[in-house]
Amino acid sequence: MTFAEKMKKKAIQLQKNLVLPEGTEPRTVAAARRIVDEKLAAQVTLLGKTDAVISTAEEAGVSLEGIHVIDPETSEMREAYAHHYWELRKHKGMTEEEAYQLIGEQLKFGAMMVNLGDADAMVAGAENTTGNVLVASFQIIRTKPGIKSASSCFVMATDKTDLGVNGSFIFSDCATIPDPTAEQLAEIAEASAESCKTFLEVEPAVALLSYSTKGSAKGPMVDKVTEALKILQEKRPDIASDGELQLDAAIIESVGQSKAPNSPIAGKANVLVFPDLQAGNIGYKLVQRLAGAEAFGPILQGFAKPVSDLSRGCSIEDIVVTSAITLAQAGA
Numbered sequence: 001m002t003f004a005e006k007m008k009k010k011a012i013q014l015q016k017n018l019v020l021p022e023g024t025e026p027r028t029v030a031a032a033r034r035i036v037d038e039k040l041a042a043q044v045t046l047l048g049k050t051d052a053v054i055s056t057a058e059e060a061g062v063s064l065e066g067i068h069v070i071d072p073e074t075s076e077m078r079e080a081y082a083h084h085y086w087e088l089r090k091h092k093g094m095t096e097e098e099a100y101q102l103i104g105e106q107l108k109f110g111a112m113m114v115n116l117g118d119a120d121a122m123v124a125g126a127e128n129t130t131g132n133v134l135v136a137s138f139q140i141i142r143t144k145p146g147i148k149s150a151s152s153c154f155v156m157a158t159d160k161t162d163l164g165v166n167g168s169f170i171f172s173d174c175a176t177i178p179d180p181t182a183e184q185l186a187e188i189a190e191a192s193a194e195s196c197k198t199f200l201e202v203e204p205a206v207a208l209l210s211y212s213t214k215g216s217a218k219g220p221m222v223d224k225v226t227e228a229l230k231i232l233q234e235k236r237p238d239i240a241s242d243g244e245l246q247l248d249a250a251i252i253e254s255v256g257q258s259k260a261p262n263s264p265i266a267g268k269a270n271v272l273v274f275p276d277l278q279a280g281n282i283g284y285k286l287v288q289r290l291a292g293a294e295a296f297g298p299i300l301q302g303f304a305k306p307v308s309d310l311s312r313g314c315s316i317e318d319i320v321v322t323s324a325i326t327l328a329q330a331g332a
Helices: 003-014 026-037 050-060 078-092 096-102 106-115 130-141 182-200 220-235 247-251 253-259 277-290 316-330
Strands: 017-020 043-047 068-070 121-124 151-157 168-172 205-209 240-245 271-273 294-301 307-309
Touching: 003 294, 003 316, 017 026, 017 106, 017 316, 026 043, 026 050, 026 316, 043 106, 050 068, 078 096, 078 106, 078 130, 106 121, 106 130, 121 130, 121 316, 130 307, 151 182, 151 277, 168 182, 168 277, 182 205, 182 220, 182 271, 182 294, 182 316, 205 220, 205 247, 220 240, 240 247, 247 253, 247 271, 277 294, 294 307, 294 316, 307 316
Parallel strands: 017 043, 017 121, 043 068, 121 307, 168 271, 205 240, 205 271
Antiparallel strands: 151 168, 151 294
């Protein structure tokens, strides 16, 4: 069973509620139909002006039967949502009038649905920028207690079944934080460990990667990684972790035993935490393109409730699979 099939199976079992804010985007409407037909969610909600959603569906040849449609601007929930939004942002100087206007935006309305439990997960980004999706999510859904910075991960599925979890790994952060501090790197590792439990369904073995293994090289980039490990282990001693480790020492048992013989996870890591976004982005694309691995993501992590950002070049199937992944997070 592929990773996508596993996530769909989990979504079917969980039967959570999904909101898709981009309700007038044709691929999103077609994906909503697929999600309902495949029974991946208990309820699917499209946001947008009702006439525009209906028109989009008609042009795409898609039936809206069984799909919930809400116009944020005319919704009976708008006033209550605006009040909650104002409560969240009044310390930033937001007025109640501003909150009422802004909550009429589809992304913010969808995020508030998730915040208040009227939906369990949100997926957007087919027509909105990553920045817009993240702003709505940070302001309204917010991060988990103890986590200041949301990040992202990829599930990488390779044919190297003797490595990772039958060939699969969590790669982080490959899409969100350009140059994380040691504190942020520790948070990325913590969130990635939870992603490992959710998506790979095993206990995480977290490697903080570097060009150095256990002092084989020196420098500020290495120092950041070792400081991140110290922060992580003090905060979460229950997570099996180590660093700084070179990639081969992290995932190849013979190399791990040679370079880091006393490490609890060397040679058997299933979560790979890259020291910065350049390394992470290059790393996942190398594995995807040269090794032929499947790359699922970026999956946002660290938020209090599940939200996912799509590529604007996404396919209908991408939206369906991302929705299944995000619904699986809702059951974590």
